[in-house]
Amino acid sequence: MAHAVTRLPDAQLAPMLAAYEAAVRERRRHSFIAAAVVTVCIALAAWMGEVKPGVLFANAGRLTTYFASIVPTLRWDSLGADLAEWYWNLDHWLKLLLDTILIAYLGTLIGGIGAFFLCFLACANLVRSRIIRLAARRYLEFCRTVPELVFALLFVVAFGLGPMPGVLALAIHTMGALGKLFAEVVENIDMNPVEGAIAAGASWPKMVRFAVVPQVTSNFASYGLLRFEINVREASIMGFVGAGGIGQDLVEAIRKFYYSDVSAILLLIIAAVMIIDLVTEQVRHRLLGVGGGR
């Protein structure tokens, strides 16, 4: 191996090292303080939220008993009949499951479109007016901090039972959650194309359309698909408050102690979410794969 660097004597290096150390000490102190604050916050949160690991261990038995009781009785010699009895209401459940997926689909689509149009307004690198940015940010925050179930309950009261309140609740929450993620993607773009477009005389919307959108679409699509996955799970409990989907039957089975129905429905939901996970993962990889290489 060739010698490529004339290593200076330590006496000559010492002042340079000292200057470097002094300059980075401040940064290091900041990371240390941040780590300390996080640790204290964890401890405080556990204490105030009365998180007691003891309770969990003491009652772990009850949880397993419940799981044991929802396991259906399946025997080898009468497996077919037992399965049929376990999934006695399969047609109905599948229809509800389809409803659930459609609720998630519509909610993601509507919320995603809203997020797309709002996210650009919330970006410090594109919008100079603090007022517009703050308004957009606060609005997105409001949309995602109110839990979906609360929105769903409000809409059920307003519009009556059925899938529509579920779709609306998911759409609003999705708009808030995706809007924030989208805005973060936009804040990380390369600004040179933006300058190029502005220098060519493009107005703000045209600049966004030509200099920003092409840079962010694949990431947007990938986040959108991830949100769809999450929304399928969320939609499956919309029925708890009467906002459509399979949650309706699930909560009824839990309340009325129809033990084997609980496990049947849960397994259906898990299977559906897994299939959707697999499919969206494939789609996402395709999307991210485009434009790789150098």
Place this chain on the structure above:
Amino acid sequence: MLVIEGLTRRFGDKEAVSNVDLQIGAGAFVGVIGRSGAGKSTLLRMINRLQDPSSGRILHDGRDVTALSGRALRAWRAEAAMIFQQFNLVGRLDVLTNVLMGRLATAPAWRALTKSWSAEDRAIALSALDQFDIASLAAQRADSLSGGQQQRVAIARALAQEPALILADEPIASLDPRNTRIVMDALLRINKHFGITVLCNLHSLDLARTYCDRLVGMAQGRVVFDGAPAALTEQVAHDLYGLEAGEVMDLPAAKPAYGDAIPQAAALA
């Protein structure tokens, strides 16, 4: 001694580098010239193994570099240091850390991952920076530096690798004339002072003539010229660059003839 035998790289149907044979002695300063798309970058990237050849071999001091993998491959990469047109620094890290990245191939994983570099590594990195008069910038974020300073940081990183060979892929294409001189002088100094072989892709013929003691001209993936700068006649240059010849050298002969000027202007429009 670097020996390249029948080196070929295909992208789809297209041969970016096609059946190249070269022998480069230790301590040489070789300029690789040719118009863009000629395959210069692909050739250099294959030597570092950033890109794998489709066929052919690269031998360094008798060792087949194309057959390396794993740890041996990473050691070779450190030995054949790359310098890029866009510097390829990590903008969010400070300058010294960027230079210390040149020690990644040899630093133990636990040290590198926790950024607790050994005193020796830090001494080498700082000395490398000092060699280019930028030790005072050690604590600054790399993306706060000017292009010329960034390229000097990149060269310091390459030197921290203690390389046998430096592969510079158009190192001055993003720099102004003053920084061009500083960076080219730095490469020359490394070459003369430490005897490190330098392979440098250059677009400008004048620079190539000034700094290199041997020129390799490429066109469409093939080596079409190989010899001393003095042997590169105007005729060869015109064959290499075609219409661009006027741009890449200040030849009195490259007069903006009336007939030439119009197609050039049309090509620009």
